[in-house]
Amino acid sequence: MKAIPYGRQCISQEDIESVIAVLKSEYLTQGPVIKEFEDDFARYVGAKHAVAVSNGTAALHLSALALNVNNASNVITTPITFAASANCIKYCGGNVYFVDIDPETWVMDIDKLEKLILSKPPNFFSGVIPVDFAGYAVNTEKIKQLAEKHNMWIIEDACHAPGAYFLNANNEKVFCGSGKYSDLTIFSFHPVKHITSGEGGMITTNNDDLYKKLILLRSHGITKQSKDLYENHGGWYYEMQTLGFNYRLTDLQAALGKSQLKRADDGLQRRREIAAKYHHAFKNNSKIIKQSVLEDGHAFHLYVIQVVERKNLFDFLRTKAIYCQIHYIPVHLQPYYKLMGYKKNDFPIAEAYYETCISLPMFPTLTSDEQALVIQLITEYINGS
């Protein structure tokens, strides 16, 4: 039997041809396809600017640098995320604080965020990094109200959530990455994500100054734009104006990403269909807890359930070649963060969530038969346990 992973890329003939076209072209990197992908992506999420980078972690690092994070910075994120959401602050020498998750939506608890902010002196925190966990769009309108009051910026980690939205107080759909409330939003194009470029990432923003900084930081801090130069010695001249990195995406990757983006809405729709089927299959099973989804704007990067017998279920499904995953081991319990003093029971809701969570297969090419098998095996196992 073919193995069923929790996530898998989907590559079409058009994707392959797009990459081949770049291979036959003048530019493998620093060519025109990067900007085309950026423009298409900005349009897709409804932002003014998009900056393509080498991966989602680079997107987080550059975002933190653009917002001047340094060793005096204190920044808040959630423990239920991939480590990179927190690590980007450590790269810049800053301090990471965590806020526990909401027990029903599994994203940062905004009341606890406010409590943490108020527990410190004014202007103690420079920013917050909410994460649209599993594809559930965090209510950044509410976070923005706090951020504005306390002079903080917002980097939204939307790696799980291209195409996701929440409804704001005016009942408008606010899409992740649109920059309506977040200063910067970051995405990843790792193969398990909604669209892939192999490795890749994107930062979106409506802020012209941050955009300019990101472009500079992405490529060694170097500019050749004559209007931005301090001097100009001739056609060859460039200036390194700040300490940047080589976090560029190649044209090969951008071509794949751009081609994938054309099918992003189809993939999203299929993910929502798969989620609806899981929901329906498990809805009357009191032994299976699901994420509370308040709107239909969930992007379902992951479909997570909570079950008491999680480890046994995980192992059992492996024997049937169904490779589920666990998202996530709480970041504060990683040995690196424990060295900073974090310990068990610091964030009890996140820790309790971790004990029982399991991410089921969720990707657009999952067949109905494969999903039916997953549902059947889980149901039989849970009911028999």
Ligand SMILES: Cc1ncc(COP(=O)(O)O)c(C=O)c1O
């Ligand atoms: C929530 C979150 N943030 C950041 C990242 C980092 O992205 P990348 O793997 O592209 O560096 C990931 C990727 O797994 C992620 O899931």
